[in-house]
Amino acid sequence: MSLRVGVIGTGAIGRVHIERITNRLTGAAIVAVNDVSRSLAEKAVQDFGINAEVFTSGVDLIRSDSVDAVIVASWGxxxxxxxxxxxxxxxPVFCEKPLAVTAGGCKAIVEAEMAAGRKLVQVGFMRRYDLAYRQLKDVIVNNRIGAPLTLNCAHRAPAAPGFAGDMAITDSCVHEFDVLRWLLADDYVSAQVILPRKTSLCDEQLQDPHVIQLRTRSGVHISIESFVNAQYGYDIRCQVTGETGIAHLAQPISVTLQTAATEQSAIIVDWQERFVDAFDREFQCWINDTLKGEMNGPSAWDGYVVAVTADACVKAKYSGLIEAISLPETPAFYA
Amino acid sequence: MSLRVGVIGTGAIGRVHIERITNRLTGAAIVAVNDVSRSLAEKAVQDFGINAEVFTSGVDLIRSDSVDAVIVASWGxxxxxxxxxxxxxxxPVFCEKPLAVTAGGCKAIVEAEMAAGRKLVQVGFMRRYDLAYRQLKDVIVNNRIGAPLTLNCAHRAPAAPGFAGDMAITDSCVHEFDVLRWLLADDYVSAQVILPRKTSLCDEQLQDPHVIQLRTRSGVHISIESFVNAQYGYDIRCQVTGETGIAHLAQPISVTLQTAATEQSAIIVDWQERFVDAFDREFQCWINDTLKGEMNGPSAWDGYVVAVTADACVKAKYSGLIEAISLPETPAFYA
Amino acid sequence: MSLRVGVIGTGAIGRVHIERITNRLTGAAIVAVNDVSRSLAEKAVQDFGINAEVFTSGVDLIRSDSVDAVIVASWGxxxxxxxxxxxxxxxPVFCEKPLAVTAGGCKAIVEAEMAAGRKLVQVGFMRRYDLAYRQLKDVIVNNRIGAPLTLNCAHRAPAAPGFAGDMAITDSCVHEFDVLRWLLADDYVSAQVILPRKTSLCDEQLQDPHVIQLRTRSGVHISIESFVNAQYGYDIRCQVTGETGIAHLAQPISVTLQTAATEQSAIIVDWQERFVDAFDREFQCWINDTLKGEMNGPSAWDGYVVAVTADACVKAKYSGLIEAISLPETPAFYA
Amino acid sequence: MSLRVGVIGTGAIGRVHIERITNRLTGAAIVAVNDVSRSLAEKAVQDFGINAEVFTSGVDLIRSDSVDAVIVASWGxxxxxxxxxxxxxxxPVFCEKPLAVTAGGCKAIVEAEMAAGRKLVQVGFMRRYDLAYRQLKDVIVNNRIGAPLTLNCAHRAPAAPGFAGDMAITDSCVHEFDVLRWLLADDYVSAQVILPRKTSLCDEQLQDPHVIQLRTRSGVHISIESFVNAQYGYDIRCQVTGETGIAHLAQPISVTLQTAATEQSAIIVDWQERFVDAFDREFQCWINDTLKGEMNGPSAWDGYVVAVTADACVKAKYSGLIEAISLPETPAFYA
Structure with a gap:
């Protein structure tokens, strides 16, 4: 009794999800695909040897009787x-981030879903499924470091070739916004963005790094160093200072070498390698939940909160001020 | 086109394999089970909700037309x-270690398989599928530390309640014997076993720890500290000294804490947790290979070599001498 | 040809300096002591078996012909x-921090010294002599991580029994202010102080932790987590993000243990233990320099800059704003 | 009341001791020097600006009324x-290792010292003064890992240009022999030497590495990997497996870098850098003890035990057997 999945968008990210569901995960089969480029969709069918219908229209795919659930991996x-x-x-629909490109769009989805009366939407914030973040959350939940007071995070990538404007905030830090809120089970109340000295190793139009600071309802101070042209590797850090101790996000395993007058371990360079296991768990959970008629992952509401937070950060970046993050109470539907 | 698998032995280890094939892996279904205790077999069917026939005889299960491949997880x-x-x-048959309880039994299997003219047997040496060991092998293969000269390994467990006699060698170090030979792509020529001061924290009949020393054809000196009542955790270490550097087996990820005047990370206690990912990969590979008519894992020959090595270590333990490990040339069939 | 040193202030810190100069360092002898409590001064002479005159007046001690150089370790x-x-x-005078309790007082000293035409004053900022900070500075100077862009620092102590008001800034963070400026060879232009959720494990009058943020002339963003009731230990951290890499301040050596399901190393609890070697080097350098008629340590100007920086931080703490740090150009006398 | 010290041997090691006593330590002055090369002795006087008489004869220096104590740093x-x-x-005499080049010579010294009725001889085994080894000994003494059962040590150097024959044992491992015996407060009963595959990166006449194995009276098994052409650095390791845990010798502090896809810290290359603090403490203690008429460092007996141990190891290297280490009971004089 396999879940029959249709995939909209068979570009880079769509293809890796088709591959994982087909070759590594259990309980689902890709039965339908769609892409603005029909040939790309056909190529995916062929490359992964799947028995899937190619739809010319994404909406037709969604409505097809042969499709039980949908993955949206198309252009934002x-x-x-x-x-x-x-x-x-x-x-049921699994939507890669962003849920929508505006907070208003996210809100429309939230309202539609509440009107439908059933949680159907999961947003692709895979970090919640990462073992290292889960260990960190366990530490907090089990009170091993006392109440969290400050967070010190870094999101670094070797380079960001296509980045422009505020994409460091709207495209990559959104993962931070989601996972830290989940980690703390708290909400943001304000944002400040500091623009440090720029690296000379990127497009001179671009500000990089940013230091993004958030404050939560309970007063936790969060600092995120977003540095997308950091050269040396893809490196995700999160340190929580609590009342009685400090906890650090674990890093991927690496053989340690002693060679050439150094002791060294490898830092990964490719972001997909960092979260490959998290993606696997995310989709296996989504398949299992969907087969049971449940939705336990990041919700449309979470997608909406992240969009509002990103908007406040962009505003703060240009104002230089501490900007409020105003959100309605979480609806009971999502609590 | 799912692989129809029959499982012989539905005790602890049999159950976890049924669970993983059913809930996490893809490409196979458990269609038949057998156990000396029929009720245990029936319970497995019920607990995992699988659609599997319960066989009274393991041999009948093997011969059944509804079974494509067999997992042997019964009593050694x-x-x-x-x-x-x-x-x-x-x-095709996947056999948990030991392949047979005597080297002679292993050899009989090797001969039967060669006579059958096709590799059908894979032995359950899962460490080869562990990412940390794979990283270590990559380091050696890519010549990042030069030619290996010595290995310093440890196999430690918190306690070994059922252990008696030479089980430290025949039951747990066999994993070391297999994985180190694979790591070095080399063969053993002699063994020595040193009996250090005994821990007071185990059955006083038992020698614990052992220091097991092997020498390979190319002269690599291997030392394995086997300490199965080490109290503090389950801890697998492997350090390779090469001509230009040292490499250390990576350890499982753990959040790092600063608390109570210490910086600390967790050491796992349960061995199954250490190798759970390796087991998953091992079985997914076995399923994939079997569906393609291939066998690329640890072979019957590998199981035989390990048995001969264990015999030499037991002999060396009682003689106090350096004992030769005599093996015929690897048959072309297995090379 | 020993340097004849007079010590004003024979309380806790004065005593450890007398002890180190007498028992561990070379080239100087304590020949005179003074304290507001004459009996305390006499006790120091007796406890350390030194051949020193006890002066009733600090100023008399300074003027005595038997004194070549002075250490001021009295009440701020x-x-x-x-x-x-x-x-x-x-x-020559070595003055423990603060150089003076107001920026104006520091300025008066700077002006007096310039009028005297010779650098006579060294301020007790011992971190510049810490090997770990020196290694970090070497990394920056040798361009191993490119131009520094952000600094992430922490100053944590288990508890701060006597702390009140803004002492976290004026009493302990002053060491950060001095050493980071030295590390970067840069000057501060503004300060912001964030007041995160307070720990419940200290006097409820006290704000703890503080997050102190400084910006330098070249645009480097500095964040200092000052947490003086952090419970778990005395822990000084400094991380520099540069254009091509990250550098972390080394931590004191500690035996690593694997025990009780953890891998652990010790974090020191007593701040004096953290910087004992730095103090030794600081005073040995001061003695050697003074004997040569030189002054190469932290100057009166450095003490003045730190005082102005601390004032700006205190102002920012209460305003909630980013406050300017206004300093005249460094006089050629001090450049 | 300075200790007046005469130094015999003003080559490399003699010079660094003159330098440290003159410039960094307190309580002693070099008042006499001697070397087989008179000009080398004169050069030391000049280079370090010391007020020392140059003796043509070492024995005359020893007998001189102006000399209170002697450092022997001449040719072995x-x-x-x-x-x-x-x-x-x-x-009182501080003698760099070896105490004598034969065990018989060491024994003659032991007997002469016992006849003299007072401990006058300290041997230059500086590792006992290394903070990392002291931390490790504290762990054992405080029973934090239970009774020691096995030790796993490594002594690695980048290269050993002048090494020939068995110098790896007689010249460098002697430090291991002394410090491990001190660490365990135990005595050796037998030795075995394993000759692994040789590195190709050294003189082909030389065996390198050696694995030297010692057994103590209480049954502790010690393994020392001596690898003096290890290329990558000077690296001293010591791991103790106890009944309840493992302890590892701390390594020198180093800034940690994240750069070029690696996380790395430095390994030192120059052995003198590794033990410079230990040398300082060793000599300061010797000066302090000598001024008090005491001798608390490694004794002539310790030097003798090391010589006997080295002899057994050399014998074992050529016999391939486990060789007994036979020593008389420690005389009460040295207990």
Whole structure:
């Protein structure tokens, strides 16, 4: 009794999800694909040897009787339409971030889903499924370091070739916004963005690094160093200072070498390698939950909160001020 | 086109393999089970909700037309019979260690398999599938530390309640014997066993720790500290000294804490937790290979070599001498 | 040809300096002591078996022909007077921080010293002599991580029994202010102080932790987590993010243990243990320099800059704003 | 009341001791020097600006009324004569290892010292003064890992240009022999030497590495990997497996870098850098003890035990057997 999944968007990220569901995970089969480039969709069918129908229209795919659930991995600006269509069709939908490219779009999805009366939407914030973040959350939940007071995080990548404008905030830090809120089970109340000395090793139009600071309802101070042209590797750090101790996010395993007058271990360079296990767990959980008629992952509401937070950070970046993050109470539907 | 698997032995280890194949891996289904205790077999069917026939006889299960491949996870002394039956039936068989309880039994399997003309047997040496060991092998293969000269290994467990006699060698160090030979792509030529001061924290009949020393054909000196009542945790270490550097087996990830005047990370206590990912990969590879008609894992020959090595270590333990490990040339069939 | 040193202030810190100069360092002898409590001064003479005259007046000690150089380790508010007296007497003076309790007092010292035409004053910022900070500075100077962009520092102590008001800034963070400026060879231009959720494990009048943020002329963003009731230990951290890499301040050596399901190393609890070697080197350098008629340590100007920085931080703490740090150009005398 | 020290041997090691006593330590002055090369002795006087008489004869220096205590840092084969002369003159003598080049010579010194009725001889085994070894000993003494059962040590150097024959044992491992015996407060009963595959990166006449194995009276098994052409650095390791845990010798502090896809810290290359603090403490203690008429460091007996142990190891290297280490009971004089 396999879950019949349709995938909209068969570019880079869509293909890796097709591959994992087909070759490594259990309980689901890709039965339908769609892409703005029909040939790309056909190529995915062929490359992974799947028995999937190629749809010319994403909305048709969603409505097809042969599709039980949908993965949206297309271009960001198209997400809102497809997610709303899936809700309209009453079908579970996994949407890669962003849920929508505006906070308003996210809110529309939230309202549609609440009107539909059932949680159908999961957003692709895979870090919640990363073992290292889970260990860190366990430490906090089990009170091993006391109440959290400050967080010191870093999101570093070797380079960000296509980045422009505020993508460091809207495209990569959104993962931080989601996972830290989940980690603390707390909400953000304000944001400040500091623009340190710029690295000379990137497009001179671009500000890099940013230091993004958030404050939570309970007063926790969060600092995120976003540095997407850090050269040396892809490196995700999170340190929590609590009342009685400090906890640090574990790093990927690496053989340790003593060679050439140094003791050294490897830092990964490719971000996909860092979260490959998290992606696997995320999709296996989504498949299992969906087969049981449940949705326990990051919700449309979480996607909306992240969008509002990103908006406040962008505003703070240009104002230089501490900007409020104003959100309605979490609806009971999502609590 | 799922691989139809029969499982012989539905005790502890059999159950975890049924669970992983059913819930986490892809490409196979458990269609038949057998155990000396029929009720235990029935319980497995029920607990994991699988659609599997319960066989009263392991050999009947092997011969059944509804079974494509067999997993042998029964009591050690029964392995030889079941593996030979699988070979006779021309069916792929995954056999938990030991392949047979005597080197002679292993050799009989090797001969039967060669006579059958096709590699059908894989032995459950899961460490080869552990990412940390794979990283270590990559370091050696890529010549990052030069030619290996010495190995310093440790196999430590918190306690070994059921251990008696030479089980430290024959039951747990066999994993070291297999994985180190694979790591070095070399063969053993002699063994010495040193009996250090005994820990007071175990059955006083038992020698613990042992220091087991092996020499390879190319002259690499291997030392393995086997300490199965080490109290503090389950801890597998492997350090390779090469001509230009040293490499250390990576350890499982753990959040790092600063608390109570210490900086600390967790050491696991349960051995299954240490190798859970390796088991998953081992079985997924076995399923994939078997569906393709291949066998690329630890072979019957590897199981035989390990048995001969264990015999030499037991002999050396009582003689106090350096004992030769005599093996015929690896048959072309297994090279 | 030993340096004849007079010590003003024979309380806790004065005593450890007498002890180190007498028992561990070379080239100097304590020949005179003074304290507001004459009996305390007499006790120091007796306890360390030194051949030193006890002076009733600090100023008399400074002026005595038997004294070549002076160490001021008395109560903070007395420092300014004694340092000015030493300058007036033309004698080298080592002054524990603070140089003076107000920026104005520091400025008066700077002006007196410049008028005297010779650098006579060294301020007790011992971190510059710490090997770990020196290694970190070497990394920056040798361009091993590219130009520094952000600094992430922590100053944590298990508890701060006597702390009140803004002492976290004025009493302990002053060491950060001095050493980071030295590390970067840069000057501060603004300060911001964030007040995170307070720990419940200290006097409820006290804000703890503080997050102190400084910006340098070249745009480096510095964040200092000052947490003086951190319970778990005395822990000084400094991480520099540069254009091509990250560098972390080394921590004191500690035996690593694997025990009780953890891998652990010790964190020191007593701050004096952390910087004992730095103190030794600081005083040995001061003795050697003084014997050569030189002064190469932290200067009166450095003491003044730190005082102005601390004032700006205190102001920022209460305003909640980013406050400017306004300093005149460094006089050529001190460059 | 400075200790007036005469130094015999002003080559490399003699010079660094003159330098440290003159510039860094307290309580002693170098008042006399001697070397087989008079010009080398004169050069030391000049280079370090010391007020020392140059003696043509080492024995004359020892007997001089202006000399309170002697440091022997000359060529190894001359040590025995000078130490015996110092004992005859009733003067404290610090002798760099070896105490004598034969076990018989060491024994003669032991007997002469016992006849003199007072401990006058300290041998230059500086590792006992290394903080990392002291931490490790504290762990054992405080029973933090239970009774020691096995030790796993490594002594690695980048290269050993002048090494020939068995110098790896007789010249460098002697430090291991002394410090491990001190660490365990135990005595050796047998030795075995394993000759692993040789590195290709050294003189092909030389065996390198050696694995030297010792057994103590209480049954502790010690393994020392001596690898003097290890290329990558100077690296001293010591791991103790106890009944309840493992302890590892701390390594020198080093800034940690994240750069070029690696996390790395430095390994030192120059052995003198590794033990510079230990040398300082060793000599300061010797000065302090000598001024008090005491001798608390490694004794002539310790030097003798090391010589007997080295002899057994050399014998074992060529016999391939486990060789007994036979020593008389420790005389009460040295207990």
């Amino acid at each position: 600006p198209t997400h809102e339409e497809f997610v709303l269509a899936a809700i309209a069709a009453g079908k | 002394p029964t392995h030889e019979e079941f593996v030979l039956a699988a070979i006779a039936a021309g069916k | 508010p007395t420092h300014e007077e004694f340092v000015l007296a030493a300058i007036a007497a033309g004698k | 084969p001359t040590h025995e004569e000078f130490v015996l002369a110092a004992i005859a003159a009733g003067k």
